[in-house]
Amino acid sequence: MNRALLVGVPAYEFTQPGHPFGVPGNLEAVEHNLVGLAAALRAGGVFAEQEVGVVRPRNVDEFDRRLDDAVDEAEGLLLLYFSGHGAVPSTGDELWLLMRAATIVAGTESVFRGAVPWKSVLTVLTRTRAEHVVVVLDCCYAGNASAAWDALDTAQRHRISLLMGVQANNRIDAGDEATPTPFTAELIRGLRAERDGAPVGFKGLAERLRAYMSAHHTTLRDPAEPWEPQSRPAGSGTDVLLAAGAGTAVTDVTEVTAVTAATEVTAVTAATEVTAVTTAATEVTAVTAAVGVTAVPEMPDGAADRTPRGPGRTPAAPDLPPPPRRAPWPPPRPRRPRPAGAPLRGARRRLTGRTRAVAVTAGVLTVLAGLVPAGYLLAGSLISGGQPCKPPLELRLLTDPEIESTVRNATEVYLVSDQNRNGAGCRRSGITVYSAGAADVVAAFHDQSDPWQRPTSEAVNPQRDIGPQPDIWIPATSASAARARPAQDRRSYAELLVDPAPFAYSPLVLAVPQQIAAEAVADRHGGLTELMDALRTREPKAEVRRPDPEHTDSGLVATIGLYGAEETNAAAAEGRVAQPGPPSPTGGNLLCALPDDDSVDDRTAALVPEFLLKSGVDCDSTTRARRLAAYPDDAPGLDPTFVRVRWQEADRDKDAREDAVDRFRAWLTGSDGGTVGGKAGEAVRGGLVEFGKDGFRHASAGHRPLAADLTFSAFGAVGSPGALAAPARPSSMAAALKEYRDANGPGRVLFLLDSSGSMGDLWTGPGGAPGIVKQSLGGLGEQDEYGVWAVAAAPGAPLAHQELLPFGRYRREEAERAVDERTQVKDVEADPYRALTAALDDMARRGADDDRPQLIVYITDGEDNNRLTEGGRLETLRAYARDKKVPVVMASLDSGGCDKGKPDAVVAEASGGRCLDTRTDLVAGLRDEVARAGTGDEG
Missing domain, CATH: 3.40.50.1460 (Rossmann fold)
Structure with missing residues (x-):
């Protein structure tokens, strides 16, 4: 309804x-x-x-x-x-x-x-x-x-x-x-x-x-x-x-999917659905509410028969006059401003008088209308000789959002091809293409195939969050297909038949604005971290952005390269691609958003699949900064793979559906007589032609361009860039996704507050040490964990600190009250070496089982830094900080505390943290750093 x-x-x-x-x-x-x-x-x-x-x-x-x-x-x-x-x-x-x-x-x-x-x-x-x-x-x-x-x-x-x-x-x-x-x-x-x-x-x-x-x-x-x-x-x-347009009534249809330029008609009973997909054929669309009859489509040179509206229909609104004169309209602005043919568990999926509708993807218009309990809605498509064709079987194809446009283009070509026509010239099948978040799709196939067939709660409803059950799934990586397979001991209602090899390939690239890119092609190949470091050497203000790892496989393989070697801390790696607001859902969206600000566009590199440099720039091709591709050899690329999906109890039209999927698969992958990564000079056919036009490569070793006549340099890519990364492993993708989620989840922050006697003059007011701590709490939310230590102790004391606020979760008001009531200056010295090593041990222990963001903040006047440098302690602490991999922010209340070579600067650099002193806005800088680790509102 x-x-x-x-x-x-x-x-x-x-x-x-x-x-x-x-x-x-x-x-x-x-x-x-x-x-x-x-x-x-x-x-x-x-x-x-x-x-x-x-x-x-x-x-x-x-x-x-x-x-x-x-x-x-x-x-x-x-x-x-x-x-x-x-x-x-x-x-x-x-x-x-x-x-x-x-x-x-x-x-x-x-x-x-x-x-x-x-x-x-x-x-x-x-x-x-x-x-x-x-x-x-x-x-x-x-x-x-x-x-x-x-x-x-x-x-x-x-x-x-x-x-x-x-x-x-x-x-x-x-x-x-x-x-x-x-x-x-x-x-x-x-x-x-x-x-x-x-x-x-x-x-x-x-x-x-x-x-x-x-x-x-x-x-x-x-x-x-x-x-x-x-x-x-x-x-x-x-x-x-x-x-629905003149002469078209769809109130008897449960589900209708039509594409804007659709020229064919598909018929359906009241309990199923109809899809007319974009074609270049000359048939025309006509749908009528007449029951038990065949609608005659409007001929190109004639007028359509207009079916009378049913009883109770209100006639169209009367003609409207030309735009009238304007009259004030305040108020004044105040000051200051499913596979359709695969029924889901048999009769349980019939709608029995209730409406279900699905909104599909780009260029697709979804008709959502009421269901008439009896009768049929019939429509015909003309063939030569004027005889109507039978309605073609409808397939549903689910794919990754990053490659959806290319998959759709290829599908549209197939639908009007001879391979999709029978001897009478009628279409054998229609195909609806749609996409959904990659992580959600993998989880749904792996764990939620039962509620995908029959949702049982609002919390878990793949039909709502992903879309109808597909006959075909084309993930952007073969690893996702492997990750989606349910465990053998788990009952599954969907069988995934994964092709033994992918049918195309596109490497991940670092798309760098030309004016700050390396000139020599040889300098545009290497490890991702090395390429990013070299970029920032050429342009210190350069930024790098990556699409959402949960929404597309391209974002997740970029994350694999970003996290790199095992010793890389995920939270620190995320800091290298930090950006205002959430990440773009896809690489295409990212490339389209960058030109909104010329200064950002000119200094920002994007981690995206190579094919987007060719086919993903239509949104802003005239204003975008030209980019050159650098090829990381440790970040996997995309290797789209064909997956046939069979659903339990979906037996209607089983043989016809299998045949339709087989035909499309053979055409798409080139296995109907074309090649899939064949010998050099061998022509590709079918869907591989369309993938080649969009800049994809062969899936076989060497990854030659699918389109032999494509000039890669025209869009900033390199035809033969050298050795490229192997496809992603399922375990690597699963681990990277977990680390990403952990790194962007609730954080842990430990504040070390120098409370030695020399801090007496730097204690009171908003700019005093306790006041700085309280202002930093705005970057922390109620799910974050944090604590406060006071760093000052008498000679011979077992610990160099006292716990003012035990580590845990707090409301901000509660934490501020504890800082006010429990902090005080003591007439003793601080031992920053012992305090920092104890803090590094404590935080490393807390983060041993996850990759949540962590941070140590040490607020000090630097008066006792001599105890940090004596007896080789500084070098020991430097090595210790590198080993523990917990960033340390040294907030020095001394104007020169962060000068190169000073102890505070050395500790911050070794840990991957930051040194702040009073020559900058220390309070704002510290608040930003805390907010990066936390989930609060500031920063």
């Missing part, structure tokens, strides 16, 4: 100038929005009459009740629309949606009574069972909603598409009182798609709105700006069908 909740506030109870805290005025145009949009949605073939609800909430409680109902009832598509006053406070960018009884209390921080914070609305939406959520906001400051969407985790962003009526921090006008608002008027036109009757997807609609509004309207900002609606489409390129 789909649900559309249209929320509009055309009239407000408290308005200016009659009420001191009233909103600027009523919005009569919103009433036309609700009527016109409801009609357009009901006529669009995606929402049934009873699935579109309209509410004009007086207060927040009424809005919450209606939203909760929609969230609970939706199972396919949930659409939420809001039109009314929107506002943001003067101290931040949080968007508030004002209900009918709303008031605005201005002040240093404006208060919006009777309003709903957008962030809370988004939180409620994330708990729905619906397969996909679309939100449309037509209000002032609608663009300010993007920040909360950006903060969602990856799985949530994959399910929610957001369309915002205007860019952030802008007010807009409401138009004429007798017509819809300008934005919604164009929204309705777009949904009706009256010019060509084509299906309307979220992405195309968003692009149309942005182009039209920016060309014809301006905002109310002073000076005026072009009115530019913003959008946040769902992750991984997911698109959702919002209107």
Whole structure:
């Protein structure tokens, strides 16, 4: 069941100038929005009459009740629309949606009574069972909603598409009182798609709105700006069908997947699904709600038969007038601103009157609609002679997000090839391509094949978090296929038949901006650590970034190279690729994000697969810094592998499905008469041609380019770079993933506070030693562990320190109180050598069984450093710090404490830590270092 909740506030109870805290005025145009949009949605073939609800909430409680109902009832598509006053406070960018009884209390921080914070609305939406959520906001400051969407985790962003009526921090006008608002008027036109009757997807609609509004309207900002609606489409390129197009009704279909340029029609019974995939064929798409009959597709030179809408259907909205004049619409901005053919456990997977819908990947429009209990939805595709073809069998192909584009391109070529046609010229099969996070997919095959067939809880639901059960899986590395196999003693509901060899290869490269890259090709080959060190020697401000190791195999193999030798500490290695915010989900996203800031683009190298230098730069090819590839010989590359997936109890069409998978596999891997890593000069065929076009290499030893005529130097790569790393081992990938998760989990920090007599003048106030410790606690969260030692002891004492705060987890207020109450200066000396060696021992012991971030902080005036240097102690401590591999931050309250060769600098460098003194902002620097180890809010 789909649900559309249209929320509009055309009239407000408290308005200016009659009420001191009233909103600027009523919005009569919103009433036309609700009527016109409801009609357009009901006529669009995606929402049934009873699935579109309209509410004009007086207060927040009424809005919450209606939203909760929609969230609970939706199972396919949930659409939420809001039109009314929107506002943001003067101290931040949080968007508030004002209900009918709303008031605005201005002040240093404006208060919006009777309003709903957008962030809370988004939180409620994330708990729905619906397969996909679309939100449309037509209000002032609608663009300010993007920040909360950006903060969602990856799985949530994959399910929610957001369309915002205007860019952030802008007010807009409401138009004429007798017509819809300008934005919604164009929204309705777009949904009706009256010019060509084509299906309307979220992405195309968003692009149309942005182009039209920016060309014809301006905002109310002073000076005026072009009115530019913003959008946040769902992750991984997911698109959702919002209107089925003229002559198309899909309310009898449980699941329909159609691609924008689709030209063939697939038929399906009410309990299954239909997929029309992009082809270059000349057949046309036509789907009808008629029961028990065959729909005749529209011919290219004729008009389509328009099937009458069923009983109760609301006709399309009347023609809308041209864009009206503008009228003020405040409030003013305050100051300061599954495989379908493989049924899941037989009859248990039938929908019995309930909707299930899946949002698929880039370029795919998913129709989510209600189920009619009886009858069939039939559609035909014409062959020569005018006879209809039988609906082709549909396969589902799951792949890694990094290689999804290439896999999709190859699949589209196969679908229109002769290899996918029978003797009558009809398609043998269709294929739906989608992707999901690599770590999640491996875990699902290994441990969750049962709930993938039949989800039993909200916590574990691979159908929601990954997608439908695939017939084919193409991981980006053969190691992932091996890791996904369940243990022999574990019952599994999916059988993975992994090809004995991969069919393509792409090495991992360090893509370095040309102006800071090594000129000689020979200098662009070696260990990853060596290449990174050489880069920073050439450009000290150079940075290195890597995609998310949990989302793609490319990020994980980069992590293997980054962690390098066994003695490398994962937390320290992560510091070498640290960046603001979370890592990019894929290497393609990373390369597309870098040009957003020219200074960052010019100094930042990216750890990505080589093929992306050829095929992953379309997003910003004209502005990106040109990059040259350096080839680490200790970081494995990608070796995509074909995996056939058989599901228990999925016996329907078994033989036909096996045949369809075999045919596609033979074509994709070149084993139908082409080559897979054959002799030099031997031509490749089938899918290998498409992989070659995108810059992939042969999977065999030597890794020659698949496309012999491809000029690698044209995109900064090297055709024959020398010896490349062997494919990743399953154990190496599993270990790197565990270390990465540990290194980015809760941290451990031990503070050493010099409390000797010489610290008396450096003790009180925010800049005193205890005050510095307290300010640093902001970088630690309640899951982090930390403790505080006071370093001062009488001669002959067994320990050189006293424990002020035992090691453990604390609320910040609790820890600050302990520091205030328990720290005091003593009239004795400090022994930094004994204290630091004891601290290194303690932290090494705590981190023996995991790779969580660890840090030692020593705050001192350096007065007792003579006890650190006497008798060769400094060299001993240097070696000890290197051996224990726990970073030490030496925070010297002496302005010259970090001069080269000084004891504090020596200890910090040997441990992989940092030396800070008062010539810099010591407090800010220390807070940043602590935040890197911890999970707090600062840093």
